[in-house]
Amino acid sequence: xxxxxxxxxxxxxxxxxxxxxxxxxxxxxxxxxxxxxxxxxxxxxxxxxxxxxxxxxxxxxxxxxxxxxxxxxxxxxxxxxxxxxxxxxxxxxxxxxxxxxxxxxxxxxxxxxxxxxxxxxxxxxxxxxxxxxxxxxxxxxxxxxxxxxxxxxxxxxxxxxxxxxxxxxx
Amino acid sequence: xxxxxxxxxxxxxxxxxxxxxxxxxxxxxxxxxxxxxxxxxxxxxxxxxxxxxxxxxxxxxxxxxxxxxxxxxxxxxxxxxxxxxxxxxxxxxxxxxxxxxxxxxxxxxxxxxxxxxxxxxxxxxxxxxxxxxxxxxxxxxxxxxxxxxxxxxxxxxxxxxxxxxxxxxxxxxxxxxxxxxxxxxxxxxxxxxxxxxxxxxxxxxxxxxxxxxxxxxxxxxxxxxxxxxxxxxxxxxxxxxxxxxxxxxxxxxxxxxxxxxxxxxxxxxxxxxxxxxxxxxxxxxxxxxxxx
Ligand SMILES: Cc1cc2nc3c(=O)[nH]c(=O)nc-3n(C[C@H](O)[C@H](O)[C@H](O)COP(=O)(O)OP(=O)(O)OC[C@H]3O[C@@H](n4cnc5c(N)ncnc54)[C@H](O)[C@@H]3O)c2cc1C
Ligand code: FES
Ligand code: FES
Numbered sequence: 001x002x003x004x005x006x007x008x009x010x011x012x013x014x015x016x017x018x019x020x021x022x023x024x025x026x027x028x029x030x031x032x033x034x035x036x037x038x039x040x041x042x043x044x045x046x047x048x049x050x051x052x053x054x055x056x057x058x059x060x061x062x063x064x065x066x067x068x069x070x071x072x073x074x075x076x077x078x079x080x081x082x083x084x085x086x087x088x089x090x091x092x093x094x095x096x097x098x099x100x101x102x103x104x105x106x107x108x109x110x111x112x113x114x115x116x117x118x119x120x121x122x123x124x125x126x127x128x129x130x131x132x133x134x135x136x137x138x139x140x141x142x143x144x145x146x147x148x149x150x151x152x153x154x155x156x157x158x159x160x161x162x163x164x165x166x167x168x169x170x
Numbered sequence: 171x172x173x174x175x176x177x178x179x180x181x182x183x184x185x186x187x188x189x190x191x192x193x194x195x196x197x198x199x200x201x202x203x204x205x206x207x208x209x210x211x212x213x214x215x216x217x218x219x220x221x222x223x224x225x226x227x228x229x230x231x232x233x234x235x236x237x238x239x240x241x242x243x244x245x246x247x248x249x250x251x252x253x254x255x256x257x258x259x260x261x262x263x264x265x266x267x268x269x270x271x272x273x274x275x276x277x278x279x280x281x282x283x284x285x286x287x288x289x290x291x292x293x294x295x296x297x298x299x300x301x302x303x304x305x306x307x308x309x310x311x312x313x314x315x316x317x318x319x320x321x322x323x324x325x326x327x328x329x330x331x332x333x334x335x336x337x338x339x340x341x342x343x344x345x346x347x348x349x350x351x352x353x354x355x356x357x358x359x360x361x362x363x364x365x366x367x368x369x370x371x372x373x374x375x376x377x378x379x380x381x382x383x384x385x386x387x388x389x390x391x392x393x394x395x396x397x398x399x400x401x402x403x404x405x406x407x408x409x410x411x412x413x414x415x416x417x418x419x420x421x422x423x424x425x426x427x428x429x430x431x432x433x434x435x436x437x438x439x440x441x442x443x444x445x446x447x448x449x450x451x452x453x454x455x456x457x458x459x460x461x462x
Contacts (some may be wrong), residue, residue: 001178001180016180018179018218019179019180019219019221020209020213020218020219022212041210041213041214042210042213042214043206043209043210043271043272043274044359046272046274055250056273056277057274057277058274060209060213061206061209061278062205062209062278063180063202063212063222063224065180065224066182066202066205066224066226068182105273123273123358126273126357126358126359127271127272127273127274127358128272
């Protein structure tokens with residue numbers, strides 16, 4: 001049976017042959033989209049986190065057939081540049097297996113809260129396990145990303161004003 | 171067109187009537203809401219549904235409404251929305267919903283799935299028991315309402331029959347302070363070692379209790395609920411009273427030893443939680459008087 005959805009902004013069709021096929025398995029095994037990682041297939045680790053119609057979910061627990069007409073965003077399409085940069089700059093990536101899921105969860109958090117405090121960050125990332133970093137550097141990275149995104153937002157209006165004025169000047 | 175044998179293995183009803191008709195016509199179809207219980211079993215090959223029936227497109231199941239003295243919560247409203255939208259009117263249930271899994275699990279998991287799974291450890295159950303909620307169940311044969319205390323029949327068993335769907339949970343609005351306490355090894359992502367909900371009703375002067383993960387089903391504690399509270403002189407509330415309540419709650423539990431904890435530990439923890447919960451609701455209702 002064919003399931004049509006949007007993945008990272010593009011139309012996608014998956015021909016699913018059993019009703020219980022998970023979105024994770026469709027992304028990786030059927031569509032060759034390997035950004036989303038598979039570690040536990042039981043909702044415990046968060047490495048398979050994607051945005052489904054904007055909400056972070058474990059793609060291993062979503063049946064692909066439930067996604068007909070829905071919008072899926074993976075680490076490829078969900079994560080603003082400053083979040084990725086901050087993870088690298090802060091040493092929040094070691095083996096990297098948890099990283100795609102964490103990036104999606106952080107992107108969602110920062111879209112809702114511009115400058116989250118530590119307890120809010122810990123709560124938002126409670127469903128993403130990392131066995132390498134000890135989490136401290138991940139939390140540093142969230143703060144760094146929040147700061148970078150706030151700076152960007154500050155500069156953006158200034159840039160657009162500048163652009164406007166050059167247009168007006170003949 | 172094609173022969174009836176080619177019926178799609180995945181049904182996506184858009185409304186409740188269609189869902190019930192499909193379920194009656196395809197009894198092999200397993201309903202799926204958030205998938206946070208079912209898909210784990212599917213991924214681990216513990217079950218291999220020949221067909222599934224998606225409940226996430228049914229608007230009636232994904233909405234809640236104000237029914238006067240109660241809130242009628244569609245069985246498919248995810249925990250995240252219960253926390254965000256119902257914390258003021260249903261504080262006990264919202265507190266329990268907040269402890270479920272992780273943000274990813276709360277974004278998908280539903281009360282309907284929690285009830286249908288009927289795990290003794292389900293976090294939704296104690297607050298529903300403490301407040302005396304009703305479960306609304308529908309099939310093509312009609313609709314019935316079951317008090318939550320009569321819903322569970324054994325470990326992972328309930329009164330739900332083939333062809334039936336849980337449509338909503340009717341939870342009385344809080345008429346006083348409520349508490350939910352859950353014992354586990356960390357704050358996030360734990361199945362309760364034991365859990366406890368208490369609801370104090372200031373209008374009817376009644377106490378309600380729900381116990382989780384300490385028996386073959388979630389339990390009530392009728393003897394504990396009947397403890398005499400100093401309603402006319404709230405300041406007379408004291409630790410001895412709170413501890414007696416704790417003892418009665420522990421006595422109502424029917425715990426076993428398992429990987430998460432021993433029966434003795436569960437009873438002990440429940441007694442501590444119950445005394446604490448009662449102190450908290452009483453103090454919240456009557457201010458600092460109770461600390462005298
Ligand atoms: C990592 C993880 C952590 C978890 N943590 C907790 C926790 O802390 N506390 C807790 O209580 N639970 C927890 N759970 C279990 C689960 O999230 C809950 O039980 C949840 O409420 C299930 O709801 P669902 O919509 O996902 O159910 P689904 O998986 O969609 O369905 C579960 C079962 O119920 C049936 N069903 C679903 N909806 C209906 C309906 N409306 N009518 C009839 N039958 C129906 C399905 O056919 C299926 O058999 C956790 C699960 C995971 C994977
Ligand atoms: S693979 Fe989905 S949560 Fe671990
Ligand atoms: S970097 Fe290895 S699991 Fe997180």
